Amino acid sequence: MLDILGTIAGNILSLPGILGLALGMMTRNLLVAAILGGVVGVAETYIFSGFDFARVEPLDLAIAIGVGVIAGCVGRAIRVRGATV
């Protein structure tokens, strides 16, 4: 349980959470925001595995994508709520 919680927290404070949120704030389209966040999740897992997909843990990848998608959607919500453009 702590392993999963730690992975989630690590992703929130790492690229999927922060860059995903920032990219989500760049669009008003929910799907685009979610995709951007998901792509960041995949990219981050790939980078941290030493650019070797064979070393990617499926659970880590799933959590990174999930956090990225949620962060992207939250970023999009911030854009819609807090900007007129």
Place this chain on the structure above:
Amino acid sequence: MANNDSNEKRPGFIRRIWNGFWSPSGVLSLGFLLIAGFLGGVMAWGGFHWALEETNTEEFCISCHSMTKNWDEYTDTIHYNNHSGVRATCPDCHVPHEWQYKVKAKIMASKDLYHEIIGTIDTDEKYEDHRLKMATAVWTKMKKTDSRECRNCHSFEYMDFTIQETRAAADHQKALDEGKTCIDCHQGIAHGLPTGYLERYETVAEGLEAAK
């Protein structure tokens, strides 16, 4: 007849803060907000990182009573005392350097505070009862990560086998050839080994191999 706005119910405190938070600023320029946001971000991130690093020191680790026994064991090893004076402290072996994995390790270490409070390993007897379980957790992590924390300092690529002891050089060459990782041989490198450690380690290694 004009509407009488004064009859409308005034929003609650939290709602007013929420509305104010999302309202455009009427007195601050975009530049001010950007610079203030940047400075606030630097201070918040710097403060967070500083606090995290404060928990990443040997002094912090051994400030808990539960750490007394493993600290004593560690001080008898070459990672504490050696001819060169280069040391590997608690976080060097137990906390990853990579940011994401470091945060994960810190979250997982929160359970240590709970066990310190309830005294899970506050006597030698209790410590021995839990030694195999604790060691298994560390071995599993080391094996899964190809001994990532060891490799922050040690690397096969830069080992000069010609100046190693004959047995060590032969074993390191064998490990290199067979794709083994540090923890496969060095389970008790910094702390005492529990009874039945070899059988347990083989179980861990076989379990991880089967999961691949």
